Amino acid sequence: MSLKGKIIIPLQELIMPYFVIEGSCRVEPIKSMPGIARLSVDELLPEIRRAAKLGIKKVLLFGFCPPKYKDDSASYGYSPSGVIPQAVAAIKEKLKDITVFTDVCLCAYTAHGHCGILKSHQSPVTSHQLIIDNAQTLKTLAKIAVAHAKAGADWVAPSAMTKGQVGAIRQALDKADLRKTKIMGYSAKFASNFYGPFREAADSAPLFGDRRGYQLDYADRNAALQEIRKDVREGADMVMVKPALSYLDVIKEARVKSTRPLAAYNVSGEYAMVKLGAKAGFWDEKEMVSEILTSIKRAGADFIISYHAKDIAKWLKET
Ligand code: PBG
Numbered sequence: 001m002s003l004k005g006k007i008i009i010p011l012q013e014l015i016m017p018y019f020v021i022e023g024s025c026r027v028e029p030i031k032s033m034p035g036i037a038r039l040s041v042d043e044l045l046p047e048i049r050r051a052a053k054l055g056i057k058k059v060l061l062f063g064f065c066p067p068k069y070k071d072d073s074a075s076y077g078y079s080p081s082g083v084i085p086q087a088v089a090a091i092k093e094k095l096k097d098i099t100v101f102t103d104v105c106l107c108a109y110t111a112h113g114h115c116g117i118l119k120s121h122q123s124p125v126t127s128h129q130l131i132i133d134n135a136q137t138l139k140t141l142a143k144i145a146v147a148h149a150k151a152g153a154d155w156v157a158p159s160a161m162t163k164g165q166v167g168a169i170r171q172a173l174d175k176a177d178l179r180k181t182k183i184m185g186y187s188a189k190f191a192s193n194f195y196g197p198f199r200e201a202a203d204s205a206p207l208f209g210d211r212r213g214y215q216l217d218y219a220d221r222n223a224a225l226q227e228i229r230k231d232v233r234e235g236a237d238m239v240m241v242k243p244a245l246s247y248l249d250v251i252k253e254a255r256v257k258s259t260r261p262l263a264a265y266n267v268s269g270e271y272a273m274v275k276l277g278a279k280a281g282f283w284d285e286k287e288m289v290s291e292i293l294t295s296i297k298r299a300g301a302d303f304i305i306s307y308h309a310k311d312i313a314k315w316l317k318e319t
Pocket of ligand 1: 107115197
């Protein structure tokens with residue numbers, strides 16, 4: 001089947017996520033996400049170049065932290081020699097016209113896998129007993145964002161759902177004279193079952209408890225809209241709804257009410273479902289991707305982050 005004329009989303013509106021790992025010649029396929037692999041920087045560059053040739057020139061980078069560097073303060077996240085600053089600098093040096101977004105969170109870098117710094121001496125069993133140290137988390141997120149921006153990131157994307165994260169990052173960027181770096185807030189990020197495969201890819205599953213203490217309740221549409229409003233007030237240049245498919249109503253309302261461009265994140269679980277169903281012969285992968293992305297666009301997303309971005313660009317070239 002050809003997708004020519006079917007996909008109504010311009011390729012400039014698609015953002016392709018990548019998982020980056022230290023070392024060289026590393027291509028580590030992610031079991032729960034067929035077609036996606038963790039890549040070392042030397043493998044990432046040619047991959048981005050291939051995607052760019054097909055028309056995908058926006059990338060969102062996630063760092064994979066070597067387990068031995070994980071600690072309670074997420075220090076690998078803001079080390080200039082960490083894998084994300086290194087990857088960003090290499091892309092900016094070697095490739096032209098690539099817009100680089102970086103995910104700014106702590107979960108890949110903390111030993112316990114939570115998105116924030118925890119108050120000390122805590123070993124909670126449920127999310128409700130988790131106490132995030134808000135001030136410390138904001139400081140750490142700001143340090144990570146500054147490290148990414150210094151390396152050349154065009155956009156930093158805080159995804160920890162810590163209160164005040166966009167404002168704290170904006171302030172830190174301005175203070176470091178990184179005024180040109182923009183912020184994409186993961187504003188309406190729901191505590192979702194759809195992130196499962198991502199946590200394998202980024203090795204970021206929490207060791208105890210869950211993320212319901214800081215991510216949004218999926219029944220709560222108003223909270224999502226409030227978060228979007230707050231992020232805009234704090235200086236977000238773009239806002240996001242995540243996941244996409246189960247939240248089309250939120251996307252639609254956010255598009256109507258938000259004064260900033262809106263991204264929707266077609267997340268790992270949504271990708272995995274399509275892939276696994278196609279493999280089982282339940283549906284045609286291209287047709288399914290076309291329908292899903294069209295629905296996200298129809299709901300009002302200005303940009304779509306999707307692990308299918310490069311596939312779509314490839315399929316559009318087929319006759
Ligand atoms: C980091 C983060 C997550 C995702 C993006 N940034 C995982 C989470 O919140 O648990 C999920 C993306 C995906 O599932 O594709 N906090």
